[in-house]
Amino acid sequence: MNIQSNNNILLTGAGFTHNFGAPLADGMWSGIFNNENIYSFPELKRLLLCEFDYEKIYYKVKEGNYRKELKDVLENAIISAYDNLNKSFLCEGDFLKNVINILNKFCGKNNTRGYVFTLNQDLFLEYKYVPELVNIKIEKPFIPGIKNYEQWFNVNSEQKNENIKLPNEDELKIKKQEFLETTGKFFYIKLHGSSKWISSDGSNKLVIGRNKEWEIAKEPLLKWYFEIFREVLSQKQRKLLIIGYSFRDKHINKVISEAIEESNLKVYIICPESPEDFKKRFFNVTLEESKIMPRIWDNLCGYYPCKLSEIFKDNTSEYTFLGKSFFENYFN
Numbered sequence: 001m002n003i004q005s006n007n008n009i010l011l012t013g014a015g016f017t018h019n020f021g022a023p024l025a026d027g028m029w030s031g032i033f034n035n036e037n038i039y040s041f042p043e044l045k046r047l048l049l050c051e052f053d054y055e056k057i058y059y060k061v062k063e064g065n066y067r068k069e070l071k072d073v074l075e076n077a078i079i080s081a082y083d084n085l086n087k088s089f090l091c092e093g094d095f096l097k098n099v100i101n102i103l104n105k106f107c108g109k110n111n112t113r114g115y116v117f118t119l120n121q122d123l124f125l126e127y128k129y130v131p132e133l134v135n136i137k138i139e140k141p142f143i144p145g146i147k148n149y150e151q152w153f154n155v156n157s158e159q160k161n162e163n164i165k166l167p168n169e170d171e172l173k174i175k176k177q178e179f180l181e182t183t184g185k186f187f188y189i190k191l192h193g194s195s196k197w198i199s200s201d202g203s204n205k206l207v208i209g210r211n212k213e214w215e216i217a218k219e220p221l222l223k224w225y226f227e228i229f230r231e232v233l234s235q236k237q238r239k240l241l242i243i244g245y246s247f248r249d250k251h252i253n254k255v256i257s258e259a260i261e262e263s264n265l266k267v268y269i270i271c272p273e274s275p276e277d278f279k280k281r282f283f284n285v286t287l288e289e290s291k292i293m294p295r296i297w298d299n300l301c302g303y304y305p306c307k308l309s310e311i312f313k314d315n316t317s318e319y320t321f322l323g324k325s326f327f328e329n330y331f332n
Contacts, residue, residue, distance in 0.1 A: 005232045006108045008239050008331065010116045011252075015244025015271065017124045019099075019308040020089045029054045031081035037073050044070050054078070082195035086123045086160075097134050098312050105331060107139045108185040115187050115232050116141070119245060119252065121195045125188060126152040126160060141188035144228075145175040145221045160196070166221045168200040176224065189225050191216075191252075213251045226251075233259035239301075241330060243270045243308070247282055247296075250289055257292040260299045268302035268330050270311075275303055302329050 018024050023031065032038070033048045044061070051057050061074050103125075108114040118125075131138060132155040143149040145167055151159045167175055190197075192212065199219055216222045233240065233255055240256065247253055259265035271278055285293055304311075304326050311323035319327060 004112050005235055005238065006106065006112045006114045007237065008106055008114075008241065009232060010103070010106050011240060011242045011245060012116070012118045012120060013243070013245030014120060015246070016118070016308075017085075017089070017120055017122055018244060020124060020128070022085050022088060022122060022124070025054065026052065028078075028081055028085070031084060032074075032077045035077035035080055038077055041070050041073055044074060079195060082121060086127060086195065089124060089127055092133070094316065095309060095312075096128060097136060098317060099308060100129060100134050100136065100138060101317075102308075102311075103129065103186075104138055106186065113187055114139075114185050115189065115228075117189045117191055117229055117232075119192050119249065121190070121193055123152075123160060123194070123196065129153055130155045132156075139186040141186045142182055143188050143190070144179045144182075145172060145224070163196050163198045164194075165198045165202070166200045166219065169220050171200075172220045172224060175221075189228060191222070191225050191229060193219070193222055212249060216251070230255050230259075233265055234263050236263050237266075238263070239266045239268065239330065241268045241270070247293070250286075250292075253289060253292050253296065257295045260295055265299075266301040267296060267299060268304075268326075269300065270304045270306065270308065270326070272305060272307050272310075274305055278303070278305075302326070 014022070014024055029048070029052050032054050033045075038045055038048065043066075047057050047060070048054075051060075058074065058078065061071055103116065106114045106116050125141060129138065129141060130153050140150060140153045143152070146164060148159065151157045200221070216226050232238070238259070240259075245252075256265065256267065260267065269278075273281070279297070282297060283290075283293055304322050306320075306322045310320055311326060312318065313320055313323075
């Protein structure tokens with residue numbers, strides 16, 4: 001693929017949208033557990049009361065010997081929780097403008113393309129990255145492979161309530177050619193799918209649980225997205241900014257680690273945890289990952305222990321001490 005990227009690349013996780021009122025994993029667990037349909041299945045309720053990682057529960061139920069009705073109830077409860085999440089974003093005004101101005105810096109320049117990758121299935125950008133809300137000049141994101149994606153970035157769009165069926169292998173061939181011919185400057189890649197996407201086989205497509213690599217490999221569009229992610233990070237001397245990612249996905253960590261080793265990828269992190277607490281959690285990994293994580297940590301080029309709102313002074317466009325350090329270190 002000819003996907004020459006901008007030097008600056010962004011990867012976001014759940015902590016990114018947490019800045020705007022979206023819940024983290026424990027909040028999602030609560031939204032799922034409190035779904036009234038859960039109480040009709042005592043076995044499912046017990047599972048949730050014993051395990052608070054909803055992704056683990058989803059994987060256990062999906063792959064286990066459970067009734068179809070129970071599996072459907074859990075999946076629908078998760079989808080309902082995401083629907084509520086998408087309606088809960090709080091940011092408006094100056095803070096939203098400041099964040100979008102940061103995102104705009106990831107647009108491509110000249111003959112390069114800008115890439116923003118996310119592991120989130122929420123619709124934050126689809127709901128908030130629209131000209132009508134911020135009254136500033138912005139590049140509308142291009143979502144490769146998604147039909148009529150432009151309509152999603154409109155405050156009055158009814159399409160946000162509709163499900164989108166993903167392309168199959170044959171349909172994707174056409175989408176790939178369109179992608180290569182597109183002159184857009186801002187490519188938004190949802191590596192784990194979206195809460196409003198339906199698989200090319202007609203099923204819901206949330207890539208959660210333990211076996212994410214397998215789920216990605218089964219879905220043509222997500223498999224292609226992962227190839228784009230790998231190729232973009234493998235280009236020489238790129239700078240990856242990570243906001244809100246917990247480093248719990250082995251397939252993502254592996255690509256980052258390989259890009260550091262083979263292409264001198266530089267990594268920068270914005271996270272409200274203290275560096276000491278972050279490091280303790282960062283190295284709480286399996287034996288397999290113990291060979292990968294030190295490479296990422298040892299090659300960290302910037303760490304900013306703050307929320308996004310703390311980049312700016314009282315939600316003005318002026319930078320705080322950490323904000324000034326971030327902009328000078330990362331973008332310059």
